[in-house]
Amino acid sequence: MKNLLEVTGLTKRFGGLVAVKDMHLTIQGGEILGLIGPNGSGKSTVMKLIMGIERPNAGSVKIDGEEVAGLASHQIARKGVGIVFQHSRPLHRQTVLENIKLALLPDSLLQLFAAAHVEERAHEIARRVHLDHVVNRLPGTLPFADLRRLELARAIARNPKVVLVDEPFAGLTAPEVADFSNLIASFREEGHAVLLVDHNVKGVANLSDRILAMYLGEFITEGSAEDVMRNETVRRVYLGGAIGHAARPEAPEMRDELLRVENVSVFYGKAQALEDVSLHVGRGEFVSVVGLNGAGKTTLFNAISSLVPSTGVVSFDGADLDGKTAGQIARGGIVQCPESRELFGEMSVRENLDLGGHHLPTEEAHQRLEWLLDLFPILKTRAGQDARTLSGGEQQMLTIARALMMKPRLLILDEPTLGLAPVILEQLSKALETLRQTTDITVLLGEQNVTFALPHADRVYVLEHGRFVWEGPPDRFATEAGAQFL
Amino acid sequence: MLKSKTFPSLVGILLLLALLPFGVSGYILGLLTLGYYTAVFAMSWDLLFGFAGEVNFGPSFLIGVGAYTAGLLNHYYTWPIWACVISGGAMSIIAGLLLAVPALRLKGPYFGLVTLVAVLMLQNFIVLFAGITGGEIGLDLPDVLAVDDGSNYWIALAFMGVSGLILFGLSRSAVGLILQASGQDAVQAGALGFNVTKHKLAAFCISALFSGLSGAMLIFYEGTVSVGTVVDIAVGVQVIIAAVLGGRRTILGAALGAVFLIGMGEMLRPLGEASTFVVSAIALVTIMFVPGGFLGALLHGEKR
Amino acid sequence: MKFLQILVDGFAISSLYGVGAIGFTLIFGVSGVLNLSHGSIMVAAAIGAWAMAGDLGFGAVGGAAGGVAVGVALALITYTLVVRPIQTSSRIAREEKEIFVLTGTLLWGIMVQEALAYLFTSNPKTVRPLIAGVVDIFGVRTPTQEILTALISWAAIGLLWLLVNRTKAGKVLLAASINPRGLTLLGFELPTIYFWVWALYGLLAGVAGVLLGSFLGVSSDNVGQLTASAFSIVVLGGLGSVTGSLIGAYVVGYLETITAYSGAPSIRTVPVLLLLVLVVYIRPQGLMGRR
Numbered sequence A: 001m002k003n004l005l006e007v008t009g010l011t012k013r014f015g016g017l018v019a020v021k022d023m024h025l026t027i028q029g030g031e032i033l034g035l036i037g038p039n040g041s042g043k044s045t046v047m048k049l050i051m052g053i054e055r056p057n058a059g060s061v062k063i064d065g066e067e068v069a070g071l072a073s074h075q076i077a078r079k080g081v082g083i084v085f086q087h088s089r090p091l092h093r094q095t096v097l098e099n100i101k102l103a104l105l106p107d108s109l110l111q112l113f114a115a116a117h118v119e120e121r122a123h124e125i126a127r128r129v130h131l132d133h134v135v136n137r138l139p140g141t142l143p144f145a146d147l148r149r150l151e152l153a154r155a156i157a158r159n160p161k162v163v164l165v166d167e168p169f170a171g172l173t174a175p176e177v178a179d180f181s182n183l184i185a186s187f188r189e190e191g192h193a194v195l196l197v198d199h200n201v202k203g204v205a206n207l208s209d210r211i212l213a214m215y216l217g218e219f220i221t222e223g224s225a226e227d228v229m230r231n232e233t234v235r236r237v238y239l240g241g242a243i244g245h246a247a248r249p250e251a252p253e254m255r256d257e258l259l260r261v262e263n264v265s266v267f268y269g270k271a272q273a274l275e276d277v278s279l280h281v282g283r284g285e286f287v288s289v290v291g292l293n294g295a296g297k298t299t300l301f302n303a304i305s306s307l308v309p310s311t312g313v314v315s316f317d318g319a320d321l322d323g324k325t326a327g328q329i330a331r332g333g334i335v336q337c338p339e340s341r342e343l344f345g346e347m348s349v350r351e352n353l354d355l356g357g358h359h360l361p362t363e364e365a366h367q368r369l370e371w372l373l374d375l376f377p378i379l380k381t382r383a384g385q386d387a388r389t390l391s392g393g394e395q396q397m398l399t400i401a402r403a404l405m406m407k408p409r410l411l412i413l414d415e416p417t418l419g420l421a422p423v424i425l426e427q428l429s430k431a432l433e434t435l436r437q438t439t440d441i442t443v444l445l446g447e448q449n450v451t452f453a454l455p456h457a458d459r460v461y462v463l464e465h466g467r468f469v470w471e472g473p474p475d476r477f478a479t480e481a482g483a484q485f486l
Numbered sequence B: 001m002l003k004s005k006t007f008p009s010l011v012g013i014l015l016l017l018a019l020l021p022f023g024v025s026g027y028i029l030g031l032l033t034l035g036y037y038t039a040v041f042a043m044s045w046d047l048l049f050g051f052a053g054e055v056n057f058g059p060s061f062l063i064g065v066g067a068y069t070a071g072l073l074n075h076y077y078t079w080p081i082w083a084c085v086i087s088g089g090a091m092s093i094i095a096g097l098l099l100a101v102p103a104l105r106l107k108g109p110y111f112g113l114v115t116l117v118a119v120l121m122l123q124n125f126i127v128l129f130a131g132i133t134g135g136e137i138g139l140d141l142p143d144v145l146a147v148d149d150g151s152n153y154w155i156a157l158a159f160m161g162v163s164g165l166i167l168f169g170l171s172r173s174a175v176g177l178i179l180q181a182s183g184q185d186a187v188q189a190g191a192l193g194f195n196v197t198k199h200k201l202a203a204f205c206i207s208a209l210f211s212g213l214s215g216a217m218l219i220f221y222e223g224t225v226s227v228g229t230v231v232d233i234a235v236g237v238q239v240i241i242a243a244v245l246g247g248r249r250t251i252l253g254a255a256l257g258a259v260f261l262i263g264m265g266e267m268l269r270p271l272g273e274a275s276t277f278v279v280s281a282i283a284l285v286t287i288m289f290v291p292g293g294f295l296g297a298l299l300h301g302e303k304r
Numbered sequence C: 001m002k003f004l005q006i007l008v009d010g011f012a013i014s015s016l017y018g019v020g021a022i023g024f025t026l027i028f029g030v031s032g033v034l035n036l037s038h039g040s041i042m043v044a045a046a047i048g049a050w051a052m053a054g055d056l057g058f059g060a061v062g063g064a065a066g067g068v069a070v071g072v073a074l075a076l077i078t079y080t081l082v083v084r085p086i087q088t089s090s091r092i093a094r095e096e097k098e099i100f101v102l103t104g105t106l107l108w109g110i111m112v113q114e115a116l117a118y119l120f121t122s123n124p125k126t127v128r129p130l131i132a133g134v135v136d137i138f139g140v141r142t143p144t145q146e147i148l149t150a151l152i153s154w155a156a157i158g159l160l161w162l163l164v165n166r167t168k169a170g171k172v173l174l175a176a177s178i179n180p181r182g183l184t185l186l187g188f189e190l191p192t193i194y195f196w197v198w199a200l201y202g203l204l205a206g207v208a209g210v211l212l213g214s215f216l217g218v219s220s221d222n223v224g225q226l227t228a229s230a231f232s233i234v235v236l237g238g239l240g241s242v243t244g245s246l247i248g249a250y251v252v253g254y255l256e257t258i259t260a261y262s263g264a265p266s267i268r269t270v271p272v273l274l275l276l277v278l279v280v281y282i283r284p285q286g287l288m289g290r291r
Helices: A043-051 A073-080 A096-104 A116-128 A144-158 A174-189 A225-230 A232-239 A297-304 A326-331 A349-356 A362-375 A377-381 A392-404 A422-438 A450-456 A474-480 B006-018 B026-051 B059-077 B081-103 B109-128 B149-172 B174-184 B186-191 B196-222 B233-246 B252-267 B274-289 B293-303 C002-031 C038-053 C059-088 C094-120 C144-166 C168-178 C180-185 C190-215 C220-237 C242-261 C270-282
Strands: A003-014 A017-028 A031-036 A058-063 A081-084 A162-166 A193-198 A210-215 A218-223 A257-268 A271-282 A286-290 A311-316 A334-337 A410-414 A442-447 A459-464 A467-472 C134-137 C140-143
Touching (some): A003 A043, A017 A043, A017 A193, A031 A043, A043 A058, A043 A073, A043 A193, A096 A116, A096 A144, A210 A232, A218 A225, A225 A232, A257 A297, A257 A442, A271 A286, A297 A442, A326 C180, A334 A392, A349 A362, A362 A392, A377 A392, A422 A442, B006 B149, B026 B174, B026 B196, B026 B233, B026 B252, B109 C220, B149 B252, B174 B196, B186 B196, B233 B293, B252 B274, B274 B293, C002 C190, C002 C242, C038 C059, C038 C094, C038 C190, C059 C190, C094 C220, C144 C190, C144 C242, C220 C242, C220 C270, C242 C270
Parallel strands (some): A031 A210, A081 A162, A286 A459
Antiparallel strands (some): A003 A058, A459 A467, C134 C140
């Protein structure tokens, strides 16, 4: 079998940041390669570089032996590369069938009417991806999985030699995952080369012939799913070491309840991101919500903070939060450190912290600042620097410190470990431990990195496809729910 | 969505409109004539905005180039009207390309700004060379399309009908589909193998062609060409309001909005200076509460 | 002699343009809105001052203050009645908000313009100067009001600079321009912040309008040209950059003055437009813009 896709020495810099460094990979016809790496590892950039959406600074991309690096996206598409985006954006005023037909059209200004076979072919493809019963509906009325099917249909329509699929199963239910796996496997049977991009091995293990792991823009290892999971670096990146939980003082028996979430649901358009979720957090408790990317952790936190509209009841310290603005909730004591950090990049570390203490009396803000600079000494040395010039780990600490300036009664941490090197994780972990021991703070942590989430936790929830599937103490996690996390 | 019955019913409406001169006063026919030319401006603008996704703040640049090219050729060289009109359309395309080739690289407000600046430049240019162009006052044209209201009305109706059917047909064609994909998500359209720039440029040229032709026709209806009627920013603003009011991305809505706007302006004439105020207020309320425009509201209501 | 004349007149005009334009750039920077009713607000403030100082008998100072108040009030009305409803409307798709805000403020500007023309006619009006007399600067006879215009403009610019760079409120504004979501997470209410930014903008536009009215005179016919020049200045300097807008104001102010004095007052805006096109093509982010 010959290599349909051959990437060597691929490098991409954004300003000073090296997003992809000397990457190499090959895929043969009739083969599926899984490309994995945690968020920010550069895997999406690799995909965009192959597709020509971004132009590489160096390196070669060969499609069926032909060099395409540096060509425009539409030229690369015509050389035989197709992409299935994670978020589909179909034409909203056209029917599903017309959306598929679009992908079948030639890039011509003169062809005013689609060729006769196009209609027939579009129906054929719709049948293949099981959209035949909705071909005349508008995309806006379709459930999430059907939108993904439509995205897949458009890739099939181009009949590309190489298919790139971004997070193939994000947001899908188990039966849908099985269905999609079959569809993707059919690409392989037809002799296409397929690249699956995902966060972790588990997502793509069953389907992939080989798996390639990357981290911080670089190649780590390649091989079978088992080989990759056994790799030392991969284990460190994902697990930070062996799964375990630190010995903690026994939690007091009776805690009064600080946060109560009851039957909360969130819809994004037609797609349900959170389904009837209930959770409670006691005063002084450390609760971890564990779930893979796209499971709904961020949505849950945003619902609590009133950053997205939701149904159900959220009450804090006995008071219903319904009708309160996000600002009121934050001032009321629920402070969030979002995954995206939301720092003020062009302002200094000190200014970022000062804004966190804006609502406190000057004297108190000052004391708090002193205390926080002791807790995160690195921020003291960086006080005058612009936030955007900090490293990822430093930015994360600044995010947490800025949130702590607000004197939160409940601190929500969303994926604090995202894209951080293992050594930084240890520092972060220590800071959290200090915080736990020296203050009476209540923490709600969302994580996909189980080894970071467990040691601190009093209680753990497991979130999957917008629903809680497990709840319990951390020591029972490994035996009851841990198997699926890697 | 619009169904396949659309074309026959459109032709039917056009035929009905063609009967109007037998029962309506010359005054109303004159108004509608003006409305029809404005309708072509608005439909051309909608093709560019609604489908290619590019906000052209200076439709009157394209209109003005077409109108002045035709006007100058007729005034100085007494070319026949048809030759002047065709030259006007051709010149609009050339001017449009000169503007669009560099401007399409720009994003967001910058593209809009450049198109706006183009209008101001044209306006200044005309004033600067007042000796040739007639400056603020404009030029009288030796030829007119027709002298009686009925003929003028039919010419305008036929022109709008043909332009409208072409523009509408184009928007519903395979090319229109690609254009819409390019306008909505250039990255995705590129990944599907479509050369986004090529398609947008083509849309710009088509928009320029019809704007230029219509501008040239309009001056031969009015018998003069002047900044106030075909170049002024206010002319462009009216075109944009017409398209938004009637319903973006429908082509036909733009025509509806244009006729409505011209008719409204005339009906409110007794109010004197307050008439523009009322028209603007109506337009503002419409875009705030019925952002889909007349046709958008109509189609939406149908679906429910 | 002519050189000095250009230097003096250009300075006064440019300072005045600067005040108007930094207000315009401020709301764009903080809330991402390009306010196309800018010219109307300036002219309304000037005509307000003219009416209050003249017919209503508030005197020159009272009239000026009243004019500025008109500017603030109108800016707040623009925000609450036009901009905010469009921004929060669920009927308008997110990616279309920009065009709707542009069209909405444009229409609103036309309404204000027409209302002014209806109530006060479109004849040019000159606001009663705060101070009379003429001063000789190196042989250039300069009205005292012109010097006062430059002084007040720079005082306004200076105060704004202090506010943004030296106060807690200023930091919040800066933060809002960088990352509004971050502010929400820290317990700030964005609508409240935007309200105050618009008030501040109204103040600046009001001051610029009243000064313009006393210096050159205004008519409701100037509205479009004023909006266009503010827009050009701001794009020239870099959208959202206050320093850039000031530099842009001086470039535009002097370029226009030079053109006007070189015997071509009818095309005083042409060199500016040419420069604008050049800058947009070569350096779309403007002279001082980042990104």
